[in-house]
Amino acid sequence: MPSLARRLVAEWLGTALLLAAVVGSGIMAQKLAGGNVALALLCNTISTGAILVVLILVFGPLSGAHFNPAVSLAFAQRGELTWRLAGLYMIAQIAGAIMGVWAAHVMFELPVLQSSLTQRTGAGQWFAEAVATFGLLLTIFGCAARTPATIPYAVGLYITSAYWFTASTSFANPAVTIARSLSDTFAGIAPGDVAAFVAAQLLGAAAAVTLSGWLWKQKAVAF
Numbered sequence: 001m002p003s004l005a006r007r008l009v010a011e012w013l014g015t016a017l018l019l020a021a022v023v024g025s026g027i028m029a030q031k032l033a034g035g036n037v038a039l040a041l042l043c044n045t046i047s048t049g050a051i052l053v054v055l056i057l058v059f060g061p062l063s064g065a066h067f068n069p070a071v072s073l074a075f076a077q078r079g080e081l082t083w084r085l086a087g088l089y090m091i092a093q094i095a096g097a098i099m100g101v102w103a104a105h106v107m108f109e110l111p112v113l114q115s116s117l118t119q120r121t122g123a124g125q126w127f128a129e130a131v132a133t134f135g136l137l138l139t140i141f142g143c144a145a146r147t148p149a150t151i152p153y154a155v156g157l158y159i160t161s162a163y164w165f166t167a168s169t170s171f172a173n174p175a176v177t178i179a180r181s182l183s184d185t186f187a188g189i190a191p192g193d194v195a196a197f198v199a200a201q202l203l204g205a206a207a208a209v210t211l212s213g214w215l216w217k218q219k220a221v222a223f
Contacts, residue, residue, distance in 0.1 A: 002062045004088070010063035011089050012096035014055045018067050019100025019179050020107075021051040026186035027108045040186060041163065049160030056152035065152075068173040069093055070205040074137050077209050090175070097179035105183065116181050116188030120168060121196065128166040129197050130204035135162060136172045137208030145216035174198045 002010075025047030026040070033040035056065040064081075066072045069090040076086035105112045139158045143151045162170035171177045171189070177198055181191040189197065 004085075007063040007085075008088055008092045010059040011066060012092040012099075014059040014063070014065055015067040015093045015096035015175055016100035016103065017055055018048075018051060019097045019176065020103045021100075022048050022176065023101050023104035023180065023183050023185060023187045024107055027104065027110070030186040041169065044186065045160055045163040048163065049156040052159055053152045053156035056155060060152065063089070067093060067096075067175070068136075069175055070133055070173060070201050071137065071140065073202070074141075074205045074209050077206070078213065093175040094178055097175040098182060101179045101183045104185075110185070114182055114184045114188075116184045116190050118184070118188040118190055119193060120189045121193045125168040126196050126200040128168040129171060129200035130207070132162045132166045132168065132170040132172040133201040133204035134208045135204075136170075137205050138212060141208065141212035141216060145212075168197070171197060172201060172204075174201055177201070 022044070026044045029040040029043035029047075033043065055067065059065040059067075064075075066075070066089055072081060072086040072089040072093070075081035076083050081089075102112050105114065136155070136158060139154050140151060143154045159170060159172070162172065171180070174197075177189060177194050180187050180189050181194050
């Protein structure tokens with residue numbers, strides 16, 4: 001089993017690369033789409049779904065490739081990750097997400113320190129975040145129960161789809177949400193809207209844990 005340090009670095013670096021892809025592709029798409037928001041979102045979607053597959057394949061053997069506090073908390077709630085390690089993962093994920101946003105800003109020669117002005121709020125978007133996170137966790141648990149090798153592809157495809165069928169464009173990740181509030185670009189979210197998004201994500205994750213425990217009975221393994 002990889003050392004704690006290697007696992008935490010994997011979570012930090014993987015989440016950083018994920019956010020660099022999310023924010024960087026959003027900036028590039030906005031530059032090239034000529035004002036066509038649908039085209040920009042499509043470009044942002046493809047990049048995000050593709051990088052998720054790659055990152056989970058690369059870092060999965062080291063840390064499980066959570067890159068998402070909601071996922072780490074869900075595994076802890078199921079008894080498959082210790083609460084201490086889940087907390088350490090969350091710190092690494094949030095720190096990595098912020099670093100990834102800053103890296104994207106540097107690549108595109110934008111001010112590193114920013115605060116988003118893009119408002120994403122309302123009952124529809126909050127419900128969308130709960131649905132997006134619920135579906136993401138069900139995807140992970142369902143694949144893990146029968147065909148673990150398919151998780152990278154299933155997660156990438158699920159997020160690619162959820163970008164379009166959810167009103168919120170499927171953040172589904174508290175670390176991603178926090179970090180995107182620090183980027184006043186295509187992928188941003190106003191800091192004042194973060195708390196409601198995170199609360200909805202955690203509710204969706206909790207619901208997925210409850211349902212998955214009934215749908216796919218499996219022995220818990222503590223990490």
